[in-house]
Amino acid sequence: MWENQALVTLLSDFGDRDVYVGVMKGVIAQINPKLRVVDLTHEIPAQNLAAARFCFMNAYPYFPEGTVHIAVVDPGVGSQRRAIAVEFAGGFLVGPDNGIFSGVLAQTPAIAAVELTNPQYWRTPEPSKTFHGRDIFAPVGAYLASGVSLQELGQAIDTATLTQLSLKLCHSTTTGVAGCIQYIDHFGNLVSNIPGSYVQGKKWCVQAGELIIPGCETYSDVACGEAAALVGSHGWVEIAINSGNAQSQLQINLQDSLEVIHD
Structure with a gap:
C-alpha cells in the first residue's frame, strides 16, 4: 500500500517496565508494518526535557536523511501545549512543542512546522488525555514515514514560535x-x-x-x-x-x- 519506507526513531521516558513503548510500536505497525523502528532510548529521566533535548541533539546526525524522529517526554500532555511535526534538513520531528527539539533545531533550523490538528492521521479522533504518544505522535510519525506530506497533518505554524528550553548559554x-x-x-x-x-x-x-x-x-x-x-x-x-x-x-x-x- 505504502511506497515510502522511511526509518522511524522513538525516544521517551517510558522505561521498559510498562507496555507503553510496545503499544506505540503496535500502532505504527498497524499503519505500515514494513516501517523500520529504532529505539533511541526509553530511559530518559521522567519528565526531564533537558535530557531529552540533549539526547536527540546528539543522535539525529547518525540517521539517514528523511528519518522520522518521534519523541514522547511530555509533562504537559493533555494541556494546551501544541502537538507538532517539524521538517528540517535531516527529516522530521514529531512530538510535543515543549522544547525537546530545540537542540536539534539550533544546529539544523526548521524548514516548516505544523500543529497536529487533523484527526484523520490520529489513532482516534478522541485521543487519551494522558497518552498522546499512542494516539497522536506514533500514528502521525507512521504516516509521515509512509509518505503523507507534512501539510496534510495540520495547520502551518511559524517556526519562530516553537518552544525553546530555557538553558544557560556558554x-x-x-x-x-x-x-x-x-x-x-x-x-x-x-x-x-x-x-x-x-x-x-x-x-x-x-x-x-x-x-x-x-x-x-x-x-x-x-x-x-x-x-x-x-x-x-x-x-x-x-x-x-x-x-x-x-x-x-x-x-x-x-x-x-x-x-x-x-x-
Whole structure:
C-alpha cells in the first residue's frame, strides 16, 4: 500500500517496565508494518526535557536523511501545549512543542512546522488525555514515514514560535569559557554545554566550585577514582571519574556552573 519506507526513531521516558513503548510500536505497525523502528532510548529521566533535548541533539546526525524522529517526554500532555511535526534538513520531528527539539533545531533550523490538528492521521479522533504518544505522535510519525506530506497533518505554524528550553548559554570570560552541566549520562559523567572546539590544541582545566579538574585526552589519564575533564564522543567538554561516578562523587548536578580555563 505504502511506497515510502522511511526509518522511524522513538525516544521517551517510558522505561521498559510498562507496555507503553510496545503499544506505540503496535500502532505504527498497524499503519505500515514494513516501517523500520529504532529505539533511541526509553530511559530518559521522567519528565526531564533537558535530557531529552540533549539526547536527540546528539543522535539525529547518525540517521539517514528523511528519518522520522518521534519523541514522547511530555509533562504537559493533555494541556494546551501544541502537538507538532517539524521538517528540517535531516527529516522530521514529531512530538510535543515543549522544547525537546530545540537542540536539534539550533544546529539544523526548521524548514516548516505544523500543529497536529487533523484527526484523520490520529489513532482516534478522541485521543487519551494522558497518552498522546499512542494516539497522536506514533500514528502521525507512521504516516509521515509512509509518505503523507507534512501539510496534510495540520495547520502551518511559524517556526519562530516553537518552544525553546530555557538553558544557560556558554560565554567567554577573561580566563576561558563559562558554561553549565546540560546532561548527566548513565555512568554519572557530567556533560557541559561547552563545545570541545574551545579546548582543541590548548592546555586547559575545568573549575567547578572549588574543584580544579585537569583537562585530559582519556579517562585513563588519571588514576582510578580521580576526576578528569575531557571532550566526550558527543563533542562536549565533560567531567568524569575514572572507573567511578562523577555526579555522586563530586555532587555536581544539572545546570551547575563550571568554567574551562586555558592558557
